[in-house]
Amino acid sequence: MLARLQANRHDDAPWRAGRIFSLVFPPDDPELERLLADVSAQYLAENALNPARFPSLARLETAAADMVAGLLHGPAGAAGLTSGGTESIFVAVSVARDVARERGVQRPFIVTAETAHPAFAKACHLLDIDQVRVPVRADKRLDVAALTAKVGTDTALVVASAPCYPYGVVDPVEQVATLAAERGVPCHVDACLGGLILPFLAELGQPVPPWDFRVPGVTSISADVHKYGYSFKGASVIAFATPELAARRVWFDDGVWGGGTYGTPTPAGTRPAPPIAGAWAALTHLGHEGYRAKAAAVLCARDALVDAVASIDGLRLSAQPDGPVLRMTSDSLDMAAVADAMEDRRWWLNRQPGALHVMLSPLHARVVDELTADLRTAVAEVRAGRTARERAAVYAAPEPTDSATSVTTPR
Ligand SMILES: Cc1ncc(COP(=O)(O)O)c(C=O)c1O
Known part of the structure; x- marks a missing residue:
């Protein structure tokens, strides 16, 4: 096999x-890789769905989430792990939607830069709310003047990225969060990419604009441990500015079915243990x-x-x-x-x-x-006249080979 x-x-x-x-995101670290493989083997079967059965996982999750929240200058006890950036963003948008609905907003919407990750569009689609996208400036950072025109009483959430995926620049979080706070709207910083590297780049003397919980008005931050935290896939942190806001996470307790108590803080039901233990191990080890x-x-x-x-x-x-x-x-x-x-x-x-x-x-x-x-x-070749291959050729499905088909062929 x-x-x-x-x-x-x-x-x-x-x-x-x-x-x-x-x-x-290869860390160039064989020791960390061996450690994660061992951690994974130790936790292959466990399920984080029920923290009362596997309290060790609940402790590791809290410790890992708090370590990341601390790095972001957020409080302890106000963060949790999710399966990845997309799920962290979903949780942030979902909390914001529910808070807006409680304020009596009939048709909540979020405002993002056009460079915000598609996970926001996906969350809006699934949560049945709208996304208003504002342009970026010439330096590719969110245009605060354009944002100001769009944020109103029905706005559920304002979003900034640190940094955004397409250009790698940090949005003007201070101005975005100030505007949001003035208008009574929560502000999410998508630091899925930057959360575990920007703090260290700043320590190394890089000019990183302010983007974390030290900025007044920032109410939630997503930061992926499975990117620059160098643990394996399936680990991100959703951190809130207060434990009260964190308690608003998608705690879904049906209360009707006859199958016993059932509640989850994220969209997932069964949750694999290795990403949780792996996140804790990578954060602690490094x-x-x-x-x-x-x-x-x-x-x-x-x-x-x-x-x-x-x-x-x-x-x-x-x-x-x-x-x-x-x-x-x-x-x-x-x-x-x-x-x-x-x-x-x-x-x-x-x-x-x-x-x-x-x-x-x-x-x-x-x-x-x-x-x-x-x-x-490569550039010299193109300057000398090389042209692009047909797109069809680039995206053509590979010819099936014996080894490629053998995994799906029943024996
Ligand atoms: C800025 C940003 N936000 C969110 C995400 C989504 O993360 P994931 O793919 O872990 O769901 C990414 C992924 O690259 C990202 O770059």
């Missing part, structure tokens, strides 16, 4: 070689010093790439990055052709319309010289 699984992975992205720039060292490696890779983009004729940054994410674009080159040329060299940069996007992890510090050299060559 293990051999068959291995064979089936022949076309998976080679993330261990640092060739992809999203989805996996600790403040460990995370700062990882942030330093990310910074080293990011700065090398920023310098390379500045020195390659035809390339430029779409925005000056505030964190580990950057987006490169061009006024003269077809960036899809550059992406193709990079893929020929086995680098999978994230494609965006007219741009390429990267999220850097500690492992990338090891490969950044090779990456920038190949980027230089």
Whole structure:
């Protein structure tokens, strides 16, 4: 079975070689990887649905959530774990909707920048509320003047990102949260990406604009442990400014069915234990010093790439990055052709319309010289006339192979 699984992975992205720039956030830390594998093995079967049966998990969850809340300068006892950024955002929007409805708002809506993650649109769709999107300024940060025009008495939540996915810049959280507070509206900061790296980049001397609970008016923050917290997938923190607000989470207690007491604080029912224990283990094992060292490696890779983009004729940054994410674009080159040329060299940069996007992890510090050299060559190829492949060819389904089909073929 293990051999068959291995064979089936022949076309998976080679993330261990640092060739992809999203989805996996390799910390370049074999010891942490072994630790997480052991933690996972220890907690393979347990279920966090009932904390009374597995109090150890409840303790680990509280400790992990409080560690992250502390990093964000939030109070203890006002945060919980979810399965990921999307679920944390869902919980924040759901609480805001319920609070707005209690205020008597008939048709609540949220206001976000157009750069806010699609998880907000998904939450609004599922919770049957509207999303109003406002433009960003030339520096790609939320335009507060445009926001001011949209926030009204029916607004359930105002959202800022720290940083946003597309451009890697932090929105002007101070101005956004001040406006929200003045109008009596909660303010969520989506730090799914930045929550566990921005504090350390700031310690390393980077100019990170204020974005956490120290900013008056910020009422909730999402921060993913499975991104720059370097635990495996299935762990994010939703933190609130007060325990009272946190108690408003989707505590769903049906009270009608005949199956006994049943209540959950997130949309999930059964919850796997490894992400909870893994989040606690990664946070505890790395600790403040460990995370700062990882942030330093990310910074080293990011700065090398920023310098390379500045020195390659035809390339430029779409925005000056505030964190580990950057987006490169061009006024003269077809960036899809550059992406193709990079893929020929086995680098999978994230494609965006007219741009390429990267999220850097500690492992990338090891490969950044090779990456920038190949980027230089790829751009030269495009300047010399290389064009983009047909989209159909890029997205064509791979030919089935024996090893690919063998996992689905009953034996
Ligand atoms: C800024 C931001 N918010 C939210 C999310 C959603 O996180 P997840 O994919 O863990 O649900 C992401 C994912 O990349 C993100 O970059």
